[in-house]
Amino acid sequence: MNLSICFxxxxxxxxxxxxxxxxxxxxIVNDLVIFIEWEVLSLNSSSIVMTVLLDWMSLIFMSFVLFISSMVIYYSDDYMMGDENLTRFIILVLMFVLSMMFLIISPNLISILLGWDGLGLVSYCLVIYYQNVKSYNAGMITALTNRIxxxxxxxxxxxMLNYGSWNYVYYLEVMKEDYQMVIIAWLVVLAAMTKSAQIPFSSWLPAAMAAPTPVSALVHSSTLVTAGxxxxxxxxxxxxxxxxxKLLLLISVLTMFMAGLGANYEFDLKKIIALSTLSQLxxxxxxxxxxxxxxxxxxxxxHALFKALLxxxxxxxxxxxKNTQDIRYMGGLVNMLPLxxxxFNVANLALCGMPFLAGFYSKDLILEVASMSVINFLIYVLYFLSTGLTVCYSFRLTYYSLTGVFNFSSLSSISDCYxxxxxxxxxxxxxxxxxxxxLSWLIIPTPEVICLPFYLKFMALLVSILGGLVGYEIFQFKISWGMNFMNxxxxxxxxxGMWYMPTLSTSYMNFGSLKLGYQFIKNVDQGWNEYFGAQSIYYFLKNFSKINTILQFNNFKIYLVMFTSWIGLMFLFTMY
Structure with missing residues (x-):
């Protein structure tokens, strides 16, 4: 059953x-855009319509997501072997992919929310899949950050109700200067920053590594983090x-720099790759x-291609x-796991922007366009420093895990047998x-002429080579200033520690907002409000009904009523 569902x-x-x-x-060839509208329900001239936007962007992205998902599911068949709940795992992954499909094809904010929330909910289920305390904590920080x-x-x-429709694609160009669309822009950017883990919402992304590795391959390449x-x-x-x-540019460059620095200090194999994802985002x-x-x-x-492979x-x-993630226990793996x-090396070099691999065509072009753009000098310096740091931690990873001497148990039979x-x-x-x-032939069919001086043209390559050399020398423990810096x-x-962001996201949130919320609920919602509000009325009515019941069920009331009635009648007779 398990084999069949995977296949x-x-x-x-x-x-x-x-x-x-x-x-x-x-x-792409015919420059087509197709809208498909499906009327789900029509009641009193109010219709609920499911709209689908099909253009080259949504179709190409969907094909990539589906291809990576298919490879990940095929890979999971071996990786998750022995898991009793493999069918449930595959169904969760398929639900995850379906949510991403909703997000990709939606020109409508309602259906985007359907996919957006689906991604959040299923990612929580996948992060806590192994059901231990670490997974629960990671799942909670992932869910709470994404809720923002x-x-x-x-x-x-x-x-968007102010415009009478939720199909945002109709309003982007026309209403660009309208202050209401500016507010929507701020809100959408905030939503994208939480999902794509930009500062100050970065701490959940390395924590989400508690999920099984096939999930990480899917989440960190083409689905959850790229949704924003x-x-x-x-x-x-x-x-x-x-x-x-301008604000988004500053925050994203700082995120890139912070992730690049953090990855050079990390020893968990999956977290290093997670921080590289953060850098690329x-x-x-x-x-x-x-x-x-x-x-x-x-x-x-x-990025989706080489990151999934990585x-x-x-x-x-x-x-x-045997489930060891610390790179200090590795070493010399190239002798035992050659394929x-x-x-791993191809994916790593693609990440670094090695000429003529997948990452080179996009990364080099981005750096050249940044060199040609009118941007702040600080942003420019951070851009190229972050590029150097990417190569630095990639070479560090290679040095620790693939080369050198094997540092794990000598009684281990490691081979490419899976x-x-x-x-x-x-x-x-x-x-x-x-x-x-x-993709460069498809997306940019006409070559763009980028006129730059020689030193700027070769800046990306030079920074990459320098980053690799410095990283390799420092982590061979040869440069004294480098070691002082690292120690x-x-x-x-x-x-x-990612500039103390995990601490701010967990400890202070726990002691601050969550504790405050708890006190508020206990003292106000379930305290004074209850005492003077609903509970007070309830107790008053309950006691009043008790007194009423005693009076009604007591036999004395009959004599009392008869006596008062007789006195009343006698009084009336004497009057007349």
Missing amino acids: ISFLFLLIFSLLNFISGLYF GDVALLLSIAW VYLLIRFNLLFMDTYLS GLMMSILAMGYSNLAFFHLLT FMCAGSVIHSM TCTC WVMLKGMLGLLFLAIMGGSM NYYLTNFLG
Whole structure:
């Protein structure tokens, strides 16, 4: 049963992915946009309509999401072997993909919320899948952080009532200067920042690593974290050339820098890759804030390919190492897992922007466009520093895990024996190499002329080489100043702890808002309000009805009524 559900899901998603990709090519060539409206219910001239927007962007993105999902489900068949609840796991993953589909094809805020909340709910179920205290805590911080974005989206839905329709695509260009659409833009950007884990909502993303690795491969490549970026790509006309875009640019570049620094201090294999996802999300957000939405979408797709592969390789390594995630226990894995390490290195080099791999085509273009744009010098410096840090932690990861001497138990039989997992990884390996070139021909068919001086043209490559060299030398413990920098307790605590954001998101929230809410409920809602409000009325009516009941069921009342009636009658007779 388990084997069949995995294989059927894999086959269905793969076929659907290919159909979407072919449709996307047709839509690009013919420049088509199709709206499909399905009237669910019509009552007294009020109709509830489900609208679907099909254009090249939604179809290509759907095909990528479905392809990665199919590979992840195929990979899960081996990775989750022995799990009693594998069927439930596959159904949860399929629900997750379905929620993302709703989000991608929706030009309507109501149906976007359907997908948005579906992603939040199913991601919570997947993060707590292993059912231990760490998973519950991670699930709770994920759910609570994403609820902020959900509330922002609900408020924007309420505000859209002023226009008489929730189909936002009709209003983006026309109502751009209207103050009501500016408010909606702020709310949508807030929602996207929570889902895509920008500062100050970054702490949930590494915590969500408590989920099974196939889920991480799906969540951190093409679904949950990219939902916010995709929403802003759709809404990009609203906040271009405004103060909001400048604020988003600053926040996203700081996120990119913070994640790059944090990954150099981290020793958990999955968390390093999670922080690299955070860094790449910052890169997408920043180029989007500059006004290049197509470039952001291009990097979104190429990043999905190599990041899914990177997580799947990490899962294979963790599986082989008997569930050990600490990279200090690894080393020399290239001798024992040659095929896995080949895939791992290809994905890592694509992440670094190695020429002619998937990441190069989008990342290099983004950095060149940033060099050509009119931006603040601080933003520019942070951009290239973050690029250097990406290569730095990638080489550090290679140094600790793939090269050197094996640091785990000598009684371990590690080998590339998980063939189903390897087939899933090889399915993505081809696209991690060829995908960037293919997409650049599709999305940017006419080459853009970028006129830059020689030193700026080679800046990205130079920074990458320098970052790799510095990282490799520091983590070989050869440079004394580097070691002093890495061994400083307070600096390590601050930079390695994501600038204290997890502490702010958990401890202070626990002692602050949640405790305050608890006191408010106990002392006001269930305290004075109850005493002077509903409970007080209830006790008054209850006591009054008790007295009434005693009077009604007492026999003395009959004599009392007869006596008073007789006295009354005698009085009336004497009067007349």
